[in-house]
Amino acid sequence: MARQIFEWDYTNYPGAKKYPHVFSPIQLGNLIIPNRVKYAATEDNLNSHDGYITDEDVAYMRERARGVAGGLCTMQGVYMDERRFGQGYVGQAAAWDDKFIPGLKRIADAIHEERAVANYQLMHCGRVGGVETPFCEGPSFLPQRLRLFKPVHEMSHEEVEISIQQHVDAARRGVEAGFDVMEISGIVGYLISNFLSSYTNRRTDEYGGDVYARCKFMTDIIKGVRGAIGPDIPLIIRICAWEQLDDVGGNTQDESMIVYQEAVKAGVDSISVTVGWQESIVPVISRDIDFGTWLWVPENAKKHVDVPLSMAYRLFHADMADKAIADGKIDYWENCRPQIADPDMPLKYLEGREEDIRWCVACNVCLARLFRDAPMTCYINPTCAHENDPSYYPQPASTKKTVFIAGGGPAGLECAWVAADRGHEVHVYDDREKLGGTIIDAGLAPYNDDELYRIIDFHKAQCDKRGVEFHMGETLTAEILEEELPDTVVIATGADYLRGNGAPGFDRDNVISLTEALYETKPVGDRVVVWGNRKPGIGCALALAKKGKKVTLVGPERTVGKDINPSFRWRYNMFLRQNGVTSYNDCDIAEIEDGRVIIMTYDGHRVPVEADTVVYAERGPSAFAAELKAAAAEESIETYVIGDAVVPRGLSGAVHDGYKIGLRI
Amino acid sequence: MSFDAEKEIAKLWAKCQAVQDENRRTFYQCREAAIQMAGDGADENAIALKAWEIKGKDVAKSYLPRIRMDKPKFVENIAKLFVNSWRNQGAVVTVEPGADENEVFIVWERCPWPTTAKQYGAPMAEDLAGCDLALQTTIADVALFSNRNLKIETTKAIPRGEGKCVRRLWLEQ
Ligand SMILES: Cc1cc2nc3c(=O)[nH]c(=O)nc-3n(C[C@H](O)[C@H](O)[C@H](O)COP(=O)(O)O)c2cc1C
Ligand code: SF4
Numbered sequence: 001m002a003r004q005i006f007e008w009d010y011t012n013y014p015g016a017k018k019y020p021h022v023f024s025p026i027q028l029g030n031l032i033i034p035n036r037v038k039y040a041a042t043e044d045n046l047n048s049h050d051g052y053i054t055d056e057d058v059a060y061m062r063e064r065a066r067g068v069a070g071g072l073c074t075m076q077g078v079y080m081d082e083r084r085f086g087q088g089y090v091g092q093a094a095a096w097d098d099k100f101i102p103g104l105k106r107i108a109d110a111i112h113e114e115r116a117v118a119n120y121q122l123m124h125c126g127r128v129g130g131v132e133t134p135f136c137e138g139p140s141f142l143p144q145r146l147r148l149f150k151p152v153h154e155m156s157h158e159e160v161e162i163s164i165q166q167h168v169d170a171a172r173r174g175v176e177a178g179f180d181v182m183e184i185s186g187i188v189g190y191l192i193s194n195f196l197s198s199y200t201n202r203r204t205d206e207y208g209g210d211v212y213a214r215c216k217f218m219t220d221i222i223k224g225v226r227g228a229i230g231p232d233i234p235l236i237i238r239i240c241a242w243e244q245l246d247d248v249g250g251n252t253q254d255e256s257m258i259v260y261q262e263a264v265k266a267g268v269d270s271i272s273v274t275v276g277w278q279e280s281i282v283p284v285i286s287r288d289i290d291f292g293t294w295l296w297v298p299e300n301a302k303k304h305v306d307v308p309l310s311m312a313y314r315l316f317h318a319d320m321a322d323k324a325i326a327d328g329k330i331d332y333w334e335n336c337r338p339q340i341a342d343p344d345m346p347l348k349y350l351e352g353r354e355e356d357i358r359w360c361v362a363c364n365v366c367l368a369r370l371f372r373d374a375p376m377t378c379y380i381n382p383t384c385a386h387e388n389d390p391s392y393y394p395q396p397a398s399t400k401k402t403v404f405i406a407g408g409g410p411a412g413l414e415c416a417w418v419a420a421d422r423g424h425e426v427h428v429y430d431d432r433e434k435l436g437g438t439i440i441d442a443g444l445a446p447y448n449d450d451e452l453y454r455i456i457d458f459h460k461a462q463c464d465k466r467g468v469e470f471h472m473g474e475t476l477t478a479e480i481l482e483e484e485l486p487d488t489v490v491i492a493t494g495a496d497y498l499r500g501n502g503a504p505g506f507d508r509d510n511v512i513s514l515t516e517a518l519y520e521t522k523p524v525g526d527r528v529v530v531w532g533n534r535k536p537g538i539g540c541a542l543a544l545a546k547k548g549k550k551v552t553l554v555g556p557e558r559t560v561g562k563d564i565n566p567s568f569r570w571r572y573n574m575f576l577r578q579n580g581v582t583s584y585n586d587c588d589i590a591e592i593e594d595g596r597v598i599i600m601t602y603d604g605h606r607v608p609v610e611a612d613t614v615v616y617a618e619r620g621p622s623a624f625a626a627e628l629k630a631a632a633a634e635e636s637i638e639t640y641v642i643g644d645a646v647v648p649r650g651l652s653g654a655v656h657d658g659y660k661i662g663l664r665i
Numbered sequence: 666m667s668f669d670a671e672k673e674i675a676k677l678w679a680k681c682q683a684v685q686d687e688n689r690r691t692f693y694q695c696r697e698a699a700i701q702m703a704g705d706g707a708d709e710n711a712i713a714l715k716a717w718e719i720k721g722k723d724v725a726k727s728y729l730p731r732i733r734m735d736k737p738k739f740v741e742n743i744a745k746l747f748v749n750s751w752r753n754q755g756a757v758v759t760v761e762p763g764a765d766e767n768e769v770f771i772v773w774e775r776c777p778w779p780t781t782a783k784q785y786g787a788p789m790a791e792d793l794a795g796c797d798l799a800l801q802t803t804i805a806d807v808a809l810f811s812n813r814n815l816k817i818e819t820t821k822a823i824p825r826g827e828g829k830c831v832r833r834l835w836l837e838q
Binding site: 146 | 668
C-alpha cells in the first residue's frame with residue numbers, strides 16, 4: 001500500500017488550475033508525493049569545515065522546503081569518506097559517521113516542518129572531488145583535462161568495495177536522520193559517472209570493460225543502498241542521459257540508455273535525467289541555452305525505461321514543465337537555480353503570484369563561488385545564504401519617511417520596493433519613459449540577455465503592490481529637492497558612458513555612444529571599434545557583430561569580461577570568437593583618424609585598425625549623481641548613493657545595494 | 666600623430682624574440698640553480714632531465730583541453746599542437762604527412778634551444794635527451810588521456826649535427 005506523509009489539498013489554489021499536472025500527486029516507489037515539484041540538490045558551502053550541518057544550512061533548506069509546497073525537497077549531496085575523498089566543496093555536509101546523524105536530522109525536520117518530502121543525497125565527487133586531499137579518487141588514472149582539478153588516484157579493487165560500503169552506510173544514516181527519499185548523485189563527472197563512462201573507466205577488473213561491466217559499481221551501490229533503506233523508501237539516481245563527451249570518447253547516448261536500464265534493473269524507483277559533465281566543452285545550463293532545450297533527452301529516455309523521470313536544466317517555468325508532463329516527456333519537474341534565486345518560486349506559482357517571482361538569470365555566480373571555496377551567494381537574490389540572519393529581512397520602519405529615488409533601474413527599483421515594504425512613502429524619478437535603466441540597453445545584446453529584464457518586471461510588480469509612485473520622463477533635480485524637501489534621497493542614476501580617454505579624435509562625428517549604436521540613432525558603419533572590454537562593451541560588440549559588422553573590441557582590462565564571473569566568462573570568449581570579434585585587451589585607443597583607429601598596447605606599441613565608427617562603452621562615475629548629491633547635502637537631506645552610481649559594476653551590485661539600502665532607510 | 670607601421674612591427678618583433686630568448690634562458694638559469702643546490706656529486710644530467718620532464722608534463726596539461734577525438738586527423742591535430750608550441754618558442758616547424766592518417770612527421774628546420782644550451786654550457790647530449798623526454802612525457806599523457814596508443818620517436822636531431830630535427834608521431838595499431 002502506497003503511503004503519503006503529508007496531505008495537501010490544492011483545489012482552491014489558482015496555480016493548481018493553471019498547472020494541473022505540476023500540482024497533481026505522483027507515486028515514487030511506495031510513496032505518494034502531493035505534487036510534481038522537486039527542489040534539486042544544491043551544494044551551498046554553508047556547512048562547517050568538518051562536515052557538520054550549520055544553522056545557516058538548516059535555514060537555507062527550510063525556505064526551499066516551504067517553496068516546494070508539499071513536493072520533494074533535496075538536501076545537498078553528502079560526502080561519505082572520513083579521509084575526505086569525494087568531498088567536492090569545502091562546506092559540504094558529511095555522513096561518514098553516525099555522529100553526523102543529529103545534524104542531518106535537523107535538515108529532515110526542517111523540511112518536514114514545512115510539510116514537504118525530505119530527499120537525502122549521497123554524492124562522491126570522484127575525479128573532481130578532492131578539495132582537502134592531495135589527489136582525487138577515480139576508477140582509472142588519467143590526466144585531468146581541467147587544471148582546476150587534482151591528479152586522480154586509481155582506486156584499488158578493495159577501495160572500490162570500501163566506497164560501495166560507504167555509500168550503503170551513509171544511506172542508512174540518512175534514513176536514521178528521518179529522510180523520506182534516498183537519492184544517489186552520479187552527475188557531471190562525479191564518481192559513479194566516472195565508473196560509467198568509457199572516457200574515465202579503463203579498468204580491467206570486474207568494474208571495467210563494456211558498458212555493462214562499467215555499470216557494476218553503480219548497480220552494487222544501488223543494491224547495497226536498497227538493502228540498507230528497505231523497500232518503502234523511494235530510491236532515485238541522478239545520471240547522465242548524454243555525457244556530452246564525444247570529443248574524448250565518452251559514452252554514446254545508446255550506452256547511456258543501457259546505463260539507465262541497468263539502474264532500473266538494480267532497483268531504482270526514479271531517475272533524475274542529466275546532461276553533460278563539468279569537462280564537457282559544450283554549455284548546458286548557462287543563459288544562452290534556451291529554456292526547455294534539453295526536454296528531448298528525457299523524452300528519449302522514456303523509450304528505454306518505465307520509471308518516473310524528472311529533469312531540471314533550464315526548465316525554469318511551470319507552464320513548460322506542465323506541458324512536458326502532459327506530453328509525457330517528464331513525470332515531475334525539478335529545479336535548482338530558480339529556487340536559489342527565489343526559494344518560493346513553485347509556491348508563488350501555486351498561489352497565482354507569478355509576478356512576485358524573482359527570476360534566476362542563469363549567470364552561474366552561485367556555482368563560481370563554490371569553486372572558489374566561498375559560501376554560495378546569488379547574483380540576483382540578496383537574501384540567499386543569509387536566511388538565518390533576521391537583519392537581512394525587511395522590518396517595519398520606526399519612522400515613516402518620504403523617499404525620493406533618482407533612477408528607475410535595478411538599484412533604484414530594488415531599493416524602492418524594500419523601502420515601501422517597510423512603510424516609507426517612495427517616489428521614483430527617471431528621465432526615461434520606461435523602467436529598467438541600463439538593463440533595457442543590456443537586453444539588446446544577444447544570447448538571451450533580454451532575460452535580464454525579468455528582474456525589472458519583478459521590481460515593478462513589487463513597487464506597484466506597495467504604492468510606489470513613479471515619475472517617468474522626469475529627472476529628479478536640485479529644484480525638486482529644494483521644493484519638496486524629502487526626508488531621504490537615493491541616487492541610483494547609474495554610471496556615465498565616457499566619451500573617450502582624452503585621446504585625439506574622440507570628438508569626431510563618427511564616435512558614438514553605446515546606446516546610439518544599439519538603437520541605431522546614429523549611423524553605424526561596417527567596421528566598428530568598440531571601446532570598453534567589460535560586459536557593456538562585449539554585449540554591444542556582439543550585438544553589432546550579429547548585424548554583420550566587423551567589430552574590434554579594445555579595452556583596458558587585462559582579459560576580456562573581467563567583470564563577468566569565470567563560470568560564465570568562457571561563454572563570452574566563445575561568442576566573441578564565433579562572431580569574429582577581435583579583442584585588444586590591456587590596450588587603449590591612442591588616436592582616432594580618418595578611417596582608422598590607432599590602438600596602443602599597455603607597453604606603448606601602436607596598432608592601426610580600420611574603422612568607420614567608434615563606439616564608447618567604457619563607464620565612469622556619474623556626473624549627475626555627484627551634482628544631485630551636492631544638492632541634497634545643501635538641503636541636509638539624508639542621502640544614499642547606490643548601484644553603478646557608486647562605481648560601475650553590474651546588475652548584481654545594483655540589486656544588492658538597492659536591497660541593503662532599502663532595509664536601512 | 667603620424668603612425669609608422671613598419672617601425673611598430675619591428676619593435677614588436679624584436680620584443681617577441683627577446684621574450685623567446687628569455688624563456689630559454691630562464692630554463693637554463695633554473696637548471697643551473699638546481700644543479701648548484703644539489704651540491705657536489707649530484708647527477709647533473711638527471712637533474713636537467715627532470716626539468717625537461719616537468720616541462721613535458723605541463724605542456725600536456727595545456728594540450729588536453731584542446732583534444733578532439735571526434736574530429737578526423739587526430740594524429741595531425743596533435744602534431745599541430747607541438748608545431749604551435751615550438752613556433753612560439755622561436756623554432757621553424759612544420760608537419761609533413763606520413764604513410765597514412767595515423768602517421769605524421771614533425772620537422773624542425775631550425776630550433777633555438779641547442780644554441781641556448783651551448784651558451785649555458787649544457788652538453789648537446791643533454792639537450793637532445795631533454796627535448797626527447799619532454800616530448801615523450803607530453804605524448805604519454807596525451808595517449809593516456811585519449812586512450813590511444815600514440816607514440817613519438819626522433820629520427821633526426823640538430824644537436825647530433827643532422828641539420829634538422831625530425832620526429833615521427835604515429836598511432837600504433
Ligand atoms: C550552486 C549549485 C550547487 C549544486 N549542487 C548539487 C549537488 O549537491 N548535487 C547534485 O546532484 N547537483 C547539484 N547541482 C546541480 C543542480 O541540482 C541542477 O541539476 C542544475 O543546477 C541544473 O538545474 P537548474 O537549471 O534548475 O539550475 C548544483 C547546482 C548548483 C547551481
Ligand atoms: S547566482 Fe545566477 S545562476 Fe545562480 S541562482 Fe542566482 S541568478 Fe541564478
